[in-house]
Amino acid sequence: METVSFILFSFLGALVMVGSIGTVWSRNPVTSALFLVLNFFALGGIYLLLEAQFIAVVQVIVYAGAIMVLFLFTIMLLNLDDEQALKEKFDLQKGFGILLGGVLLVEVLYILGLKINLPQKSTTLTPVEIGEAKNIGRELITNFLFPFEIVSILLLLAVVGAIVLAKKNFSPNT
Amino acid sequence: MALHDLLLALPITFATLWTILLIVVEATAKRAQLTFSLTSVGFLILITMMLFPSEQGYAFGEMLRLSPYSQFANFVFALSGLLVITLSQSYLAKENIHFGEYYIIVFIATLGMMLMASAAHMVVLFIGLEIMSIALYVLAGIMRKDLRANEAAMKYFLLGAFSSGFFLYGISLIYGATGEMTLFKIGIYLQENSATSLFWIGLSLMMVGFLFKISAVPFHQWTPDVYEGSPTPSTALMSTASKAAAFTALITVVLNVSSQTENNSNWIFALSTIAVLTMVVGNIAALSQDNLKRMLAFSSIAHAGYMLVGIVAGSDAGYSAVLYYALVYSLMNIGAFGVIALIEQQRELTSASDYAGLFKEKPLLAGVMALFMLSLTGIPPFGGFIGKYKLFAAAVESGLSWLAVVGVLASAVSAYYYLRVVVFMFMREPQAENQFEGVVLNPTLVLIALLVFLLGIFPTGMLRFAGEAMKFAFNM
């Protein structure tokens, strides 16, 4: 069982890595978006390995389904061509980018070598139960009720904001 | 959701319900003027609410923390919001973007800031930050036909989203290191256990997110472009209230991890280096700017540096000085941007030399602008002086005299570019006859000037308010 899940993890992890590198690497925005979809699907699989069933389903529905479709729609709507060849000139920003990337990579290696002692928590739920929709739902309308309600204001703002910015023939009325 | 929670968090409950009312009214009546009036009423009610002492405690199962601290911060946000919308109206009408939605979005941005100041849990802190940021992205790009505004919105959006990524990663690692997301429980964990390196990486990533939002060096490059391109009233909001909100959230986080940061020489060294760089780079870059909006953008970077001095000091005196400075700075910067907006909507006058002779034609307007400039420099008897004095005094108290010295020297440099504007307004002849014809002084500006003046002469009341805010902030 352990070996099976490790093989699954390696496979999905490789897909995640291919997806993320492909997103950054490919010249065509549509290809980038499709690599990102691949990444999100693989990530959904990894969530299943982590026994987070609900999050895994939501990941596929919301991220790979809704958000990426929005991206693809926009790309198609704007009819974007291939990006021009990246400038090979080594400018300051690129140097900064690679420097920052290097710093982060060192951090990655550091975490990899680290033995992380997680704090002990007294919980009643097992990891499997935590990932169930039942428990997540219960938590949402008890302890997390306030963020759950207030996030609706955020969605309202997004609706109003998107209309103000992108609707055609939007003019002031007094 | 018990009634008790709703009442305890009354300012936030009220602001949420009022937002919905505003949207319904705008959708049915479609009259920007009406929405403007209702938004102003909403802000006025919020300000009045903040002036009365209210119950304190945790609401909604330790999600929100209502205290004099959040009350003071909310007061600053609501006041800034009200002043900004009253200064926006004529500008928006002139630019033909007088949408009722503008006011709604300013109101929602204020709600986000209030959430940040009252947050007791990382989820609320994050949602508050995002509500504020997304609202500001829209405000930056609200001049849809103007290419520069589009561009500013794009830059602001990409960098804002980028920085929230860092912020969130920080939250995640802190969660991993402490096993908690409620701020005070993180604090308790850190008192009982030593911090792991995972925690320090998390805290530094979170700080990167904060430093982006307050535009501290080296995360400041976006500021001048975004401030210059956005419509001036939106700039006024994003350079003042949003910074104040980021600072209040920063203080909340730092206070809860104070058992690790207090007397930690690495932490003090890192933060004071950033403060010094921010003050120096901001002021020196501002020297060479001719465009007033860019000049104020660089100077706002410098002001973030002064406020960081108060955070480095790490004492209650330092934090309450930051709160007080946030109030004064918001007032004077909104005032300065208000004057620029007034002149900009009549003529395309943007550089300091264009203001030559303003005193001859519009003496009152020139006087008001001069007052803001002097106060921003930190010249007594205006509010800016008291604010800076308190910040630097707190640094000296905490044994960081050298930091205070750097701060004072940096302010001395800032005198050059602020006073240059004053010299142009008062001492030079206008470039053309009737240069400023049609510029009508907005009474709100006089009100702001009066407040800045009063905060300089009778600061005791407000200082006590800010001091109380810190005293009761986290002792429960």
Next chain:
Amino acid sequence: MHIELNHYLWLSAFMFTVGVIGVLVRRNAIVIFMCVELMLNAVNLSFVAFSHFLSDIQGQMMVFFVMTVAAAEAAVGLAIVISLFRNRQTVNIDEINLLKG
């Protein structure tokens, strides 16, 4: 072999790094935004991993809210892209440099 917390954290940190480099190196506004989404997903992975190994539900709740925020951000961000494109016919941030200087 046994999968440990570190494996997940490594994967998450890798994704985050790739996202950051993408934001700094790419020039197309939409692709930059996709790289930001990559960063957010990296963070989500670390939240779920911590949540699993701590046996604590808060991490998964946070993921839920991050997804909501990402959706809202996507709506506004793409609206900004569209309004920019209407005026300028480009989303290449190198060509957008009116404000430099």
